Amino acid sequence: MRPDDVLSIGDLAARTGLSVSAIRYYETRGLIEARRSAGRQRRFLRADIRRLSFILIAQQFGLSIDDIAAELTKLPHGRTPGQADWRRISTGMRQLLDDRIAALERTRDRLDGCIGCGCLSLEGCALYNPRDRAGLRGTGPRYVLSSDEPDSDG
Amino acid sequence: MRPDDVLSIGDLAARTGLSVSAIRYYETRGLIEARRSAGRQRRFLRADIRRLSFILIAQQFGLSIDDIAAELTKLPHGRTPGQADWRRISTGMRQLLDDRIAALERTRDRLDGCIGCGCLSLEGCALYNPRDRAGLRGTGPRYVLSSDEPDSDG
DNA sequence: ATGCAACCTCAAGTCAGGTTGAGATCAAGC
């Protein structure tokens, strides 16, 4: 039996519901770190359960792996993060969430205008405004989303 | 010069801001159809501008290509869609948008509970409830999202 | 000492939503 406070990758997978391969992947992306046993097997701490939970939650919010990695650097290094540390991060998330809700509400309001006119045209429709596209999620055609506005009217 | 009411793929790209390759891709996915010139070049109708606008808007709402294709089948076949047709589709979108906003608001409320406790733990945290995961967007670990709930408590 | 599940690494595959490139053909102006 392993000492009470270290977990194998399988233990961690069982506790978080993640797959073993996903955890290994997160390690390669720098989201978690593991010590190694004498035989080079990964050994995790109980605090990593919380770290992985955070990753799952953040993904639901639409954060990319890199975004999450950035958030996680706000946690203390060396010391095991406590409630106050996690609370600080959660508060940042709340802001993010509020922003997303606000963006969707703006979109909805514009859609309401469109329902009235049935337009969905490029010239007339307030919904189809390239200046706001960047704010919303979704892969979308990269060419359009990243380069200059093609239809700056004039 | 081409007759006034047909557009080459380049014309359509210029009018919508989409790339030519994206339009061709949408055609292969069945989102739009094109007639062909004598020399097998694509020829579109003006109504296709609106169709592509709809695709762009729907993508902002997080619909996949297949979702959008499904929406578009609601448009009349053979006849050029009018305002009433587009209005019917927009109304469906409004519903979708409302649902997404509501889901995010629920998440936010739960996050508020979490900020209070700073927990983010699998057992205690209401946020981390696998039963709700499916409703939110994001790729996420497929294994977890698609198979049985790993942590049905008991 | 041995058996076997769990673990290791590394390469390749998957899916969505396109982009990029090669090599060939079309269309329009001069």
Place this chain on the structure above:
DNA sequence: GCTTGATCTCAACCTGACTTGAGGTTGCAT
């Protein structure tokens, strides 16, 4: 008739977030 830019098809590549598989090692119970 020629040139030049737009289009054509088809195959290969890209990113993100993983999964899958091959082939080899570890670790724990018996």
